[in-house]
Amino acid sequence: MTQQAEAVFSAEQFLQSRHSVRQYVPGTVISDEELNELLELASLAPSSWNLQHWRFLVIREQANKEKLLPIAFGQQQVVDAAAVVVVLGDLEANKVAEQVFADATPEIRAQMKQQIDGAYAGNERLARDEAIRNAAFAAQQLMLAAKAKGYDTVPMGGYNPQALIEEFAIPERYIPVVMLPIGKAAQPARVTGRLPLSHQTIHERF
Numbered sequence: 001m002t003q004q005a006e007a008v009f010s011a012e013q014f015l016q017s018r019h020s021v022r023q024y025v026p027g028t029v030i031s032d033e034e035l036n037e038l039l040e041l042a043s044l045a046p047s048s049w050n051l052q053h054w055r056f057l058v059i060r061e062q063a064n065k066e067k068l069l070p071i072a073f074g075q076q077q078v079v080d081a082a083a084v085v086v087v088l089g090d091l092e093a094n095k096v097a098e099q100v101f102a103d104a105t106p107e108i109r110a111q112m113k114q115q116i117d118g119a120y121a122g123n124e125r126l127a128r129d130e131a132i133r134n135a136a137f138a139a140q141q142l143m144l145a146a147k148a149k150g151y152d153t154v155p156m157g158g159y160n161p162q163a164l165i166e167e168f169a170i171p172e173r174y175i176p177v178v179m180l181p182i183g184k185a186a187q188p189a190r191v192t193g194r195l196p197l198s199h200q201t202i203h204e205r206f
């Protein structure tokens with residue numbers, strides 16, 4: 001087997017190894033350094049116009065994790081995980097265009113800004129779709145980064161978004177996309193299957 005083929009094979013196994021873990025070893029500490037490594041890797045996710053629509057609301061203090069429990073309808077993983085990262089989507093991601101294109105020529109920067117602001121202007125639906133779509137890429141990448149560093153995760157949509165916004169003072173600019181406990185597995189994940197590829201895939205056209 002060539003080196004390249006081996007690498008492809010192990011990446012495949014790695015992808016197969018991520019499962020949603022719902023029971024974590026309580027009291028596990030994830031250091032700033034480890035956490036930042038995960039977030040840096042997650043931030044390599046692609047995004048439209050490279051606007052990086054995600055924000056990571058990191059919750060590690062036990063008292064704050066306890067506050068998440070009723071918000072997440074009693075799902076214990078939010079308390080026992082080492083950290084809960086709430087991935088938020090930026091509804092005003094167009095505002096960072098200047099910064100993203102800081103190294104471009106003034107002409108390119110102005111052109112990109114015009115294009116992006118044009119797309120966002122008066123288009124709340126687009127802003128929301130973009131926020132959710134792009135933040136979801138970062139969330140997936142964060143789960144894989146965590147797995148690569150020996151942690152497990154479970155993506156969660158089962159929480160009350162309004163209660164979350166109020167409790168953690170999330171500004172109107174941001175929309176909660178997914179809640180992501182990260183921790184050391186106390187119990188393995190439930191085995192899940194997938195629907196057949198023939199259900200999932202449409203070739204060429206409907």
Ligand SMILES: Cc1cc2nc3c(=O)[nH]c(=O)nc-3n(C[C@H](O)[C@H](O)[C@H](O)COP(=O)(O)O)c2cc1C
Nearest residue numbers: 018019020022075154155156157158159189190192
């Ligand atoms: C958007 C989204 C929301 C989810 N919400 C929850 C949740 O609130 N609680 C939970 O235990 N699992 C939740 N899950 C995890 C799914 O149940 C899980 O991904 C699915 O059963 C497939 O299993 P696997 O992740 O182990 O492959 C969610 C997954 C996604 C993608």
